[in-house]
Amino acid sequence: MTSTPPVTPSQIWQINQLLRQAGQRARQLAQQPFDVIEKGRQDFATSIDRFLDRLLSQKFRTWFPEDGIISEENADSQAVFQERKARYWLIDPLDGTDDLIHHRHGYSLMVGLLEHYTPVAGWIYAPNQDHLYYGGKDWGLLQMSSGGPPVPLLPICPPPPTQSYCPVMIGYRDYRTYGDAIHGLLPEVQFQFLGSFGLKVIEVILGRAGLYLYLNQRVKLWDTTAPLALATAAGLVCTDLAGNPLRFDADALQGQTLAHQQPILIGWPEYIAALRLPLVDAITAVQRGVGQS
Numbered sequence: 001m002t003s004t005p006p007v008t009p010s011q012i013w014q015i016n017q018l019l020r021q022a023g024q025r026a027r028q029l030a031q032q033p034f035d036v037i038e039k040g041r042q043d044f045a046t047s048i049d050r051f052l053d054r055l056l057s058q059k060f061r062t063w064f065p066e067d068g069i070i071s072e073e074n075a076d077s078q079a080v081f082q083e084r085k086a087r088y089w090l091i092d093p094l095d096g097t098d099d100l101i102h103h104r105h106g107y108s109l110m111v112g113l114l115e116h117y118t119p120v121a122g123w124i125y126a127p128n129q130d131h132l133y134y135g136g137k138d139w140g141l142l143q144m145s146s147g148g149p150p151v152p153l154l155p156i157c158p159p160p161p162t163q164s165y166c167p168v169m170i171g172y173r174d175y176r177t178y179g180d181a182i183h184g185l186l187p188e189v190q191f192q193f194l195g196s197f198g199l200k201v202i203e204v205i206l207g208r209a210g211l212y213l214y215l216n217q218r219v220k221l222w223d224t225t226a227p228l229a230l231a232t233a234a235g236l237v238c239t240d241l242a243g244n245p246l247r248f249d250a251d252a253l254q255g256q257t258l259a260h261q262q263p264i265l266i267g268w269p270e271y272i273a274a275l276r277l278p279l280v281d282a283i284t285a286v287q288r289g290v291g292q293s
Contacts, residue, residue, distance in 0.1 A: 005139040006113060006120050011063060015111065015123060016132060018059055020147060022052055022093075023109045023127035030100050043218075044097055049073055052093035052109065060089045060111075070258075072222050081221070081250065081258060088114040090225040095124075096195030105129070106195030112225025117249040122226030124198040133202055137233045141205075155234035156207030160270045163188045168275070169200040169212040178215060181282040186275065201227035201266055205234045211267030211275060215283065221248065221258040228266070237272045239265050241280050 005012060026048050035047040053073035060069050064087075070077040071091035081088065089111060094100055096107035105128040113121040113136070121136035133153055135141035141153035159165060166188040170179070175191060182189055192209055194200050197219060203209045228246065231238055238246050240262035252261060263283075265272060 006115060006136065012134075014059075014063065016134065016144060016150075018056065019109050019111065019123055019125040019132060020130070020144075022055055023125045024130070026052055026094065026100070026109065027127040030103070036101055044101060045073060046094070046097060046101065048100065049094045049097060053091065056091050056093055056109075056111070060091065064089060070222060072220065077222075078256060078258060084250075086116060090114060090222040092198075092222040092226070095198050095223060099195030104195060106199055108196040108198050110196075110198045110222070110226040112222070112227075112229055114221075114225050114248055117247070119225045119229035119232065119248065122198075122229035124196075124202060124226055124230065126196075126199060133205075133230060135233050136229045139233065141230060141233050153205070155205050155236075157268055158207040158210050158271075161188065161210060161274050166190055166271075166275075167192055167209040168271075169194065169203055169209045171197075171200075171214060171216070173218075174213065174215045178283055178286050181286045182279065185278045185282045189275075197223045198227040201231050201236075204236060204266060204268070205230060210271035211265065213279065214264040214266075217254075217259055217261060217263070219260055219264065221253065221260070224248075224260060224264070231266050236266055237269050239272065239276075241265065241276065241283065243276065 029048045037045045039045055050073050053071050057069055057071045057074060068080045068083060068085040068088040070080050070088055072093060092110040094107055095110050099106040109125045111123045112119055123134040125132045130146045132144040142150040143153040144150050167190045169192050172193060200212045204212050228238055240246060246262055246264060253259060254261060265276060
């Protein structure tokens, strides 16, 4: 299952230790008063995000001086992405900030490696579970729990969708916008919710959901690189609603924000095959209704 990772064993060890230490520090800070900063409409950061962003970015600049380092809370990230380097490290210091703000457990720290605009490696650390998931397509998938030794992370293909079983991950915003229309065409869908984009993808990899649906074009490059590297390594299909591969080059992103312009489907092949076209119909109906109102 394993091949050659894109980084050395010592670098892997350093990244693993850093993410665990930073994540446990975040967990401690979340139990104390912290500042919440409104960056935009329904878009928040905290003093914890910014502390972790500085910590992680500094380490990766030291370890990988020839690579581009892009992070969520660094205003220079857009300019760095325009440098068109062969490799970029994408850092999301807190994925699922709303969950941290509201003292829920569904947040994570994520680091992804983009090589020639393809996600090749990713790390997702869940502080509250003290669990790290990492790996990549030409490497394999691994996991560590409570600082223990790495063990294989084995993807679990769920049973195929039926009229009584069809678990789908979705974000809260997309559910409010499209949930009723999707249920109208696909009444068998059982929606599941979690804060972190990365942890939603892990739920699909582990077979607790067959598909993750993301539609609102707010997700950024640092949200997706690590999870998509793991999803690809697990054998999941990563596509847009039209069935096109997801793209990570500048032409496919919103230039000022590095937000993906494609809607995103990440799922097991049987779920993509069964649900994609009905989802297109449901989402198109909602968008037409909004346009006519």
